[in-house]
Amino acid sequence: MSNTQASFALRGHNPDVLTCIANLSNDEVFTPPEMANAMLDLLAERWSDAHNGADIWADPKVTFLDPFTKSGVFLREITRRLTAGLADVFPDRTDRVDHILTRQVYGIGITQLTALLARRSVYCSKYANGPHSIAKSFESEDGNIWFQRTEHTWVSGQREYRVDPLTGDEQVVRTHRKCRYCRADENDYGRGDDLETHAYAFIHTDDIKARICELFGDTMLQFDVIIGNPPYQLSDGGHGASAAPIYQHFVEKGLGLDPRFAVFVTPSRWMAGGKGLDEYRKTMLSDHRMHDIVDYPKLYEAFPGVKIRGGVSYFLWDRDYNGPCTVQTMWDGQPVGEPVARYLDAYDILVRWNAAVPILDKVRTKHDPTLDARVSSRKPFGLATNFKGKKTSGRMSDPVQLFANQRTEWTERSELPINESWVDDWKVLMTAVQGTSAAVETKFLSKPIVAGPGTACTETYLVAGKFATELEAKRYAMYLSSRFARFLVSLRKSTQHATRDVYAFVPDVPLDRSWTDQMLYERYGLTDAEIQFIESQVAPHDSTLFDELEASDTDE
Incomplete structure (x- = not known):
């Protein structure tokens, strides 16, 4: 591809196609480009603070992982920023883009569909090694955006006796089994080969570091930045639309990789409630490596058209930090008051509004x-x-x-x-x-x-x-x-x-x-x-x- 073509492929579009894609469901929500860029702005600011003013986008060695990529928006925006920031390091644009995509930017698709979509967003081709790809050194179709079908691991369940209609023999079967990793119900997710299992590879493992080595090789065990928007919930077989949160498992696995920085956007329900989130909330509130939380309490604001009760928020976790967390509330696109640095474990839940803290203290x-x-x-x-x-x-x-x-x-x-x-x-x-x-x-x-x-x-x-x-x-x-x-x-x-x-x-x-x-x-x-x-x-x-x-x- 010529430099002119690469420039066209990576420059901003109006309208941006990723703003026009409908969400698959409330479980797997696409991140708007505006939200992704706000998170990347915060990351760049904190990286600069921690590295004597250095520009993260001008460093050819920094590695990024989105372990639950859907539309590919994070990887695309990271690539766009690196393409501008590394111009002095790699004057030839084609070489620069190829280096970024093959050495710095990695993703794990959550479904076959989202993996293809992410590759199209990042490589400008659903095949990383295809003739239209802006990356030139990949040998595989996947490139650095991995996806393979993963199966649930069913455990426990109820013992039932059934008679084989052909032989008349009595058989013992297990029903209502749960996945040992995500607690999905076999009745809902024990599917045939034609349907997605929603057994996400990133959390279906006992050893996340070994899993990453399997996916990307031993040289990629350590990522500098892990960033993304994990799946939020799975139906748990309860009444009606009952669902159990799973985003906490992705956060725990991501932090388990010990990146330099982690930036995640999730529902804010964990701050005060949510079934199965008590231990997660306790862990997050007591983790003084939490550096920033940006909170959107208003329904629909962060993700237009998606009803996530309690709103959403994103946080930045800094491996080498130990101190209070800066909390900023957003409302109608504007910050509410000044950000306040405070220890999150002052109470058993996170008091979202900074202005509420002195009232509660009184x-x-x-x-x-x-x-x-x-x-x-x-x-x-x-x-x-x-x-x-x-x-x-x-x-x-x-x-x-x-x-x-x-x-x-x-x-x-x-x-x-x-x-x-x-x-x-x-x-x-x-x-x-x-x-x-x-x-x-x-x-x-x-x-x-x-x-x-x-x-x-x-x-x-x-x-x-x-x-x-x-x-x-x-x-x-x-x-x-x-x-x-x-x-x-x-x-x-x-x-x-x-x-x-x-x-x-x-x-x-x-x-x-x-x-x-x-x-x-x-x-x-x-x-x-x-x-x-x-x-x-x-x-x-x-x-x-x-x-x-x-x-x-x-x-x-």
Whole structure:
């Protein structure tokens, strides 16, 4: 290829074709070029800081790996930057491009399709050694973007006995087996040869360094930079669209290669929740090599059109760093306030908003107990969401009014599997799920339901508190409706699920009065700026409940 052709192949396009590709699914999300370049800008800045001002794009020895490449956008943008930065080292453009693609840039495709797409993005040909490839020294079609079909390793499962319909012999088979590496269910991913297995090679190994040697040879055991956007989840065989996160496995394997720098974009749910992420969260928060986190809490902002509840974020990990992590929140494409360097393990979850940290610190200095000790676990009375009660209480010997999903029904007291004694208390009920498809959540908790004696509920609700008197229950409901309490909930609530743990920052204040937001702000010594921040994040509930409580207190 002539220099003119190489120049055309590597220069920016308008529109960029990689901005026009629809995502395969929420599991495998293509990274927009803008996001990839923001991550590369951060990498270049940190490389310069660590190497006395050196330009990473002018170094012909730095090696890069995207171990879960999809569109090839990271490798393409790295190649573009190196092509400009190495002009003095390799004056001939064709030689320069060939060196970059054969000696510096590597990838692992996650599927056959994405591997072909990545090669087309990086080599300008789906065959690295083809006549149209801008790399000239490859002997294989794959080049440095590897992909081979990998199979799951099925373990455990249930033993079942089946009769062979032809011979009549009884056979023992294993069903519902799980992959030992990614926990995929054999029923979902035990596929034929015509379908992708989604058994990603990078995480289906006990020894990641040995795996890399298998893929690229012993000389490529150590990469200077590992960067990318891993697959996010796999269906776990649960109800509906239930899925288990897997991105943490990719991050763990990537850091296990001990690169100089690692830059990953993932869902932000790990910061405060997510099933199977507790150990990962603990490890990440306590790792003082985390140098930067750039967080996009707003739905759809980082990946337009892709609903990833809790938003996404990218982080930079620096092998030789030991200190606080700089956290920057982004909103509508702009940074919110100044970045703040802080230790992430100050709390058991990552408090995403820098402005929230001093507020939370003031609340914690009071050493009040917290509401998670009051709030019930799921299924407070042992009844699932789909439990069907009766429309009337007629002919029941001991009827209990049942709060169910957007309806009230009746059931016998004897049908409650657990916590039958709670029926006689005053209770405050909160929905276990609160959230909409809106890009910005502003309520965080539903309106409380004050339920009197003789009531129970299905799994749709949690019992947020139980009391001896109606007045205490109403005061507690008013407190849960406050912006102050819901703001503290928001710090732990990364999805629509409002389970008991999201109340762990909310102080259990004495119920000797009906708390208003102004009274709470004064109790915890909040400044005008802190109050303004809370009220910018949390919308008020309507005043009906507050009016009723004021009337109740007057009656007392």
